[in-house]
Every structure is written in structure tokens, then in C-alpha cells.
Amino acid sequence: MSKEKEWFENEDFWLNYGPIMFDEQQWAQAHGIAEKCIELAGLEKGSRVLDVCCAVGRISVELALCGMNVTGVDITQPFLDAAKESAEDEGVEIELINHDMRTFSSKKKFDAAVNIYNSFGYCDSIEDDIKILKRVHANLRKGGTFILECISRESAIKYFTPGEWFERAGKTVLTDFSVAGDWEGLRSRWILIDKDGTKTDHTFIQRLYSAAELRDILVKQCKFKTAKVYGGFNMEPYDQKLKTMVIVATK
Template sequence: MKKEKEWFENEDFWLNYGPIMFDEQQWSQAHGIAEKCIEIAGLEEGSHVLDVCCAVGRISVELASLGMNVTGVDITQPFLDAAKESAEDEGVELELINQDMRTFKSKKKFDAALNIYNSFGYCDKIEDDIKILKQVYKNLKKGGTFILECISRESAIKYFTSGEWFERAGMTVLTEFKVTGAWEGLNSRWILIDKNGKKIDHTFVQRLYSAAELRDILIKECKFKSAEVYGGFNRIPYDQNLSTMVIVARK
């Protein structure tokens, strides 16, 4: 029996929603984030970096421009095509691989791996989320660093809004957010309306982990030697002043 695809494996979704999610503000922040990741991981020119769920290559391209050897992995081929085009425009080289991170295995080992900008927690099963983290561990060199940044349960609570509307990429965008379970997930509905009135409506759920839960999964189940939690890429404390959740795990 053929396995039914999960929503994030649908390329049409990303073709419609990608321009909304990866807007100019996200691109403008990429260089600074790449610099911070290099600093956190203690990387040197020529270090090998795995960009997990690299999407359109926003971080990959900046890492390559800073002298890193970058491999980007994503399940969505159109995103990889866009990443290739961006790399060519910037005159840098990327190795881009169309594969599911739950099963991705590389012959080479990486000095660092990154999962940036909220691309974790979408699998139907917790076990599949953990598979991704375990594969990251397996693909790292001994002593390598994994940097994970995404919405946590705490940041979702702090910044929760029931919805908003705005104009972006030639679309009117309406969003609606609801909590699922006991803050176990965030139900997100995105409605896009183009200039001709055509509407695209999609709802998905992101699983919410507390920072402590993810830290313990990385150490106890994935066997990382350590995992430190910060409230931003500048490594501020993970407290009431957090801007996002950044976990730095060492193999």
C-alpha cells in the first residue's frame, strides 16, 4: 500500500506559499544569521556545513559566500531549483540534494548542521521528528555542532496572536491561529487572495515542543553530548526576554 504524503511533501503548497514565507525581510536577515551560526559553531573557512531543510537557500547562499562548503537538503525540488538560481546569481557553489531528512545519509561527515527558520515539528508523528534529529547526529563529525532554531511552546505563547492580514508578494494574506491540545501544537490557517480574487486556503499544524523537551530529546534519545538553549542567535538567556528558541547541540 502506497504511503500517503504528508502536507509538506506537496510541492504545489510551497510554490504558492514560498514567496509569502520567504519575503524580503527574511532574506535581509540571512547574512547576519549565517555569521552568527559560523561564530557559534566555531567554523573556519572551508568547513563543511549541512543546511537541513534548506528551502530556497536563504542561509545556504550566505554561508557559501562566507567561505563554507555547504550541502543543502530539502524534500521540495522547486525550492532547490530556486536555491541553485540564487547561488548562481551570487557566484557561489552549493551542493543541493532532493531528499527526506528522515532518511538522508551522507558519505561525508559535516562540521556543523543547521535547521533554521521554523522548519521543524511538522511530521505527523513525534517519532518522525526524532528521526530527523537522529539523522542530523549521524551526519555530523565527532565534535560537530547542530544549531536548531524554531518556534517553541514558550515562544508560541509569548507571541501568540489569533490572526492578522497583510499584503505581500502581490497577495492579500489572511492568517488564523489556534492552539491544539494543551499547547501541544499550533493550528495555522493561511488564506491567499490574488488580484483577480482567486483564493488559496491551507491549514496545517506545527507540533510545539518546550525547549526543555527538545534539549532532553537531543541528549537522551539522539545522544548529543550537550545541548544549550538560548533566546536568540546572540545567545541571550532563554527567559521572558527571548526572541526565538536557538538550541546548540554538540556531538
């Protein structure tokens, strides 16, 4: 009996919601973030970098433009098709692999791995989240660096908004956010309305980890040698002024 697919494995969802979630602002920030990742990991040109859950290749393409040897892995083939097109437009080569990061294994070991822009914490169980982190560890060389950036429990509380509406990609978008459990997750409802009135409605929950919880999981359960938490890509302190959560872990 096959396991029922989780929502993020549904390609139709991403075909509808991808253009909304990956907006122009996210693309504009990509080059600077890629440069910061290279700096944080101490990489040189030609370094092998694994982009975990690479989606449409926003970071992968910029890393390749900076001279990195990039492999992007994602479970959604239409995203990989878009990433390939972007790479071709920019004149760079990226290895793109359609695979579930919970089971991904590569013969080559990577100098660094990145998981950027809030693509962690969506599995049905904590155990599956940890499987992803363990696979990252296994695919890094000894001394390799993993950079993880996502919403933490602290940042979700600091920047919480009940929702908004806006126009994007030819659609009217309504969002509604609420707390799941005792701040264990962030429930997000996205309603898309086309010009002809067609409505698409989807709700999902992202599991929220505190920075300390995730740091300890990386070290104690996933066997990273070190894991340091920052409040931004400029290595800002992770305190009340945090912009986002960035964890830099070393194997």
C-alpha cells in the same frame, strides 16, 4: 501500498505559499544569522555545513558567501531550483540534494548542521521528528555542532497572535492562528487571495516542544553530548525576554 504524502511534501503548496513565507525581511536577516551560526559552531573557512531543510537556500547561500562548504537538503525540488538560481546569482557553489531528512545519509561527515527559520515540528508523529534529529547526529563528525532555531512552546505563548492580514507578493494574505491540544501545537490557517479573486486556503499544525523537552530529546534520544538553549543568536538567556529558541548541540 505507498504511504500518503504529508502536506509539506506537496510541491504545489510551496509554489503558492513559498513567496509569502520567505519574504524580504527573512532574506535581509539571512547574512547576519549565517555569521552567527559560524560563530556559534566555531567554524573556519572551508568547513562542511549541512543545511537541514534548506528550502530556497536563504541560509545556504549566505553560509557559502562566508566561505563555507555547504550542502543543502530539502524534500521540495522547486525550492532547490530556486536555491540553485540564487547561488548562481551570487557566484557561489552549493551542493543541493532532493531528499527526505528522515532518511538522509551522507558518506562525508559535516562539521556543523543548521536548521533555521522554523522548519521543524511538521511531521505527523513525534517519532518522525526525532528521526530527523537522529539523521542530523549521524551525519555530523564527532565534535560537530548542530544549531536548531524554531518556535518553542514558550515563544509561541509569548508572541501568540490570533491572526492578521497583509499584502505580499501580489496577493492579499489572511492568517488565523489557534492552539492545538493543550499547547501541543500551533494551528495556522493561511488564505491567499489573488487580484482576480482566486482563493487558496490551507491549514497546518506545527508541533510545539518546550525548550527543555527538545534539549532532552537531543541528548537522551539522539545521543548528542551536550545541548544548550539560548533565547537568541547572541546567546541571550532563555528566559521571559527570549526572542526565539536557539539550541546549540554538540556531538
